[in-house]
Amino acid sequence: MTHEETKMIMRTAVPLAREMKGDWNIRMSMALKSVMIDHYFTKTLSKQVIQFLLAKGVSYRRICKHYGVYRHQLNGLLK
Structure with a gap:
């Protein structure tokens, strides 16, 4: 940042x-x-952004809804 x-x-x-x-x-x-959290939601979807949001307590469901992806797609990015 x-x-x-x-x-x-x-x-x-x-x-x-x-x-x-x-x-x-x-x-x-x-x-x-x-x-x-609002600032990181403005950034593009990446492994670092997902890890930061999860560390801050944002749920998988909220991340998926915001970015319009499915959970298995998020898990694929985290691997």
């Missing part, structure tokens, strides 16, 4: 965290996770 992408993600996450209620650290981590 480039420096410009990181700055863009933080500029999006901070206002989102300010809208939430509760502890700042928890709000910021939730907002940052959400913005990062």
Whole structure:
């Protein structure tokens, strides 16, 4: 991830965290996770993107629905 992408993600996450209620650290981590997932969904489908999304807790079903592929096709990319 480039420096410009990181700055863009933080500029999006901070206002989102300010809208939430509760502890700042928890709000910021939730907002940052959400913005990062949205950012990676804009990228093309690749092994690294799939691994990152799965590590962040995104389900196979959501990835398949977003990219319009079947699960066996995702598993084929991960091998």
